[in-house]
Amino acid sequence: MTQKRVSSAASSNAYVQGSTIVGDGACTEFNHGVPTEERLEAFRRAVWEAGLAYARDNLPWRGIDDAYAVYVSEVMLQQTQVSRVEKFWPRFMEAFPTIDDLAHAETAQVLELWQGLGYNRRALALMRAACACVERFDSTMPDTLDDLLSLPGIGPATAGGILAFAFQKPAVYVETNVRAVFIHEFFAHHTEAVHDRELIPLVEQTCSHDNPRGWYYALLDWGAHIKQTEKNPTRRSAHYARQNTFEGSHRQKRAFILRTVLAHSGISFTEVGALLNTEENRMGRPSVDQTTLNRLVDELAAEGFFQRVDDALQV
DNA sequence: GTCCCGACAG
DNA sequence: CTGTCAGGAC
Numbered sequence: 001m002t003q004k005r006v007s008s009a010a011s012s013n014a015y016v017q018g019s020t021i022v023g024d025g026a027c028t029e030f031n032h033g034v035p036t037e038e039r040l041e042a043f044r045r046a047v048w049e050a051g052l053a054y055a056r057d058n059l060p061w062r063g064i065d066d067a068y069a070v071y072v073s074e075v076m077l078q079q080t081q082v083s084r085v086e087k088f089w090p091r092f093m094e095a096f097p098t099i100d101d102l103a104h105a106e107t108a109q110v111l112e113l114w115q116g117l118g119y120n121r122r123a124l125a126l127m128r129a130a131c132a133c134v135e136r137f138d139s140t141m142p143d144t145l146d147d148l149l150s151l152p153g154i155g156p157a158t159a160g161g162i163l164a165f166a167f168q169k170p171a172v173y174v175e176t177n178v179r180a181v182f183i184h185e186f187f188a189h190h191t192e193a194v195h196d197r198e199l200i201p202l203v204e205q206t207c208s209h210d211n212p213r214g215w216y217y218a219l220l221d222w223g224a225h226i227k228q229t230e231k232n233p234t235r236r237s238a239h240y241a242r243q244n245t246f247e248g249s250h251r252q253k254r255a256f257i258l259r260t261v262l263a264h265s266g267i268s269f270t271e272v273g274a275l276l277n278t279e280e281n282r283m284g285r286p287s288v289d290q291t292t293l294n295r296l297v298d299e300l301a302a303e304g305f306f307q308r309v310d311d312a313l314q315v
Numbered sequence: 316g317t318c319c320c321g322a323c324a325g
Numbered sequence: 326c327t328g329t330c331a332g333g334a335c
Contacts, residue, residue, distance in 0.1 A: 074320075081319045084333070118319095118331030125322080155322045175320045220320055232318080243318085244329085251330055 035186065035202070043185055044206055051218020054225040056082070060090055062217065067141035067166035068099040071129075074161040075122050075153060082224075088117050100139050103130040108315040111305065112262055120258060124304050125153025143167045164212040172203050173216050176234045177223025184226055184233040193238040248285055253296055261306050265315045269297060272313060 035043075057063070059082065061073035072092060076085040092113055096102040102110070107127065114123040129151040133141060141162065142148055148159035160173030174196055182199045183191075208215035226233060234240055246252055256279060260272055277287040288296075301308040306315045 077319085078321045079319055079330085080321095080332085081334080084319085116332065118333085119321090121322085121330065153322065157321055161320070173320090176318095177320055216320090224320085227318085239321095241328090243331095245316085246331070246333095249331095252332090255331055 040202075040206055044208075046185070047181070047206070047215070047218050047222060050222035050225065051214070054221045055217070056221050056224070057217070060086065063213075065166065067143070067162060068102075068130075069093060070166040071141055071154075071158075071162050072126070074158045074165075075126050076117060078119065078122060078158065080118055084117065088113075098139075099130050099133055099141065102127060103134040103139075107304075108262060108265065111258070111315070115259060115262070120255070120305065121303060122153055128152045129154065141166065143169070145171065161216070164207075164216045168211070168213050170207045170209045170212045172200055172207075174199060174203060176237075177220045177227075178203065178216070179237045179239075180223035180226050180233045181219050183236050187236065192236050194236055195238040248283075250296070253280075253288065254300060257296060257300060258305055261313045261315060265306075266312050268311045269293075269308070269313060270311065272297070 061069060064070055073085065073089050076089055076092075095109070095113055096105055105127065107124070110123050110127055111120060114120055117123075132151055133139060137147070142151075143163070143166075145159055145163065148154050148162055149156070154162075157173065157175045160171040161175075163169040163171035164173050179194075179196075179199060182202055183194050186202060187194050187198075253276060256276055257272055260275055261267060264271075273288070273290070273293045276293065280287060297308060297313065300306065301313075306313050
């Protein structure tokens with residue numbers, strides 16, 4: 001399904017042409033493709049107001065200065081709903097209160113705590129990043145974009161989140177809720193495939209320098225509310241991607257294998273295959289052939305989830 | 316089926 | 326740029 005820009009603005013700066021700004025139903029004049037300062041100021045007021053109206057300030061990781069704690073929450077929230085992270089973050093922080101605790105933790109224990117959260121790779125990256133911070137940054141989280149991006153599992157969004165939430169820096173933080181708000185407010189509803197390139201200048205120009213943390217809380221809360229009340233504007237992002245079906249997928253088998261090895265560390269390759277196929281058959285699916293099983297296990301081992309020594313799989 | 320406070324390898 | 330990754334709520 002190729003997404004194509006529906007509006008006539010095929011050029012890189014979409015908000016030149018459309019000249020239909022949405023947002024509070026008000027159409028404002030553009031000035032050479034850039035929203036006027038009046039428009040931006042009206043937007044800023046709207047964000048603060050919506051942030052107040054739809055605040056989710058009861059989330060346990062909010063209003064926290066500990067950059068490590070913020071970091072853990074941001075990683076957990078990557079492509080994962082708030083409602084799920086609410087249950088995992090407190091447990092994780094209790095088990096590993098400091099970055100040193102995580103850096104010195106057993107991989108098996110971290111993965112065990114991660115089960116049910118999804119995207120297990122994140123847990124490994126989190127541990128590796130913690131080790132890097134202990135070694136390179138004296139057991140603290142770095143507070144610059146470049147240093148954050150140098151850590152595994154931290155991309156532009158997570159780095160921006162840490163800078164804004166933990167360090168109160170006016171960073172560029174673009175994720176699904178932020179996209180939802182900016183697309184909803186600055187791009188006419190028929191505009192498709194809005195690229196982050198078009199959002200980032202707006203994000204930079206509007207971010208509060210007095211209170212970046214509060215600013216992005218407000219954006220997130222407004223974005224979450226917009227998604228509840230109307231069709232998700234993020235679908236009009238060029239970066240919006242649908243998930244493949246999980247049932248019967250490669251991912252589901254990976255998850256099963258990892259859970260099995262965690263529960264029976266040292267289990268043989270053959271036994272894991274038997275358990276997997278029992279499960280597959282129980283769910284009405286065909287057995288997994290040896291080649292595929294081999295590949296799945298090797299991939300997991302290569303990514304560092306466990307070691308494969310001869311026939312034994314050991315976390 | 317839909318979505319989720321993305322990162323990374325190829 | 327595209328495909329992959331996890332899991333449960335709705």
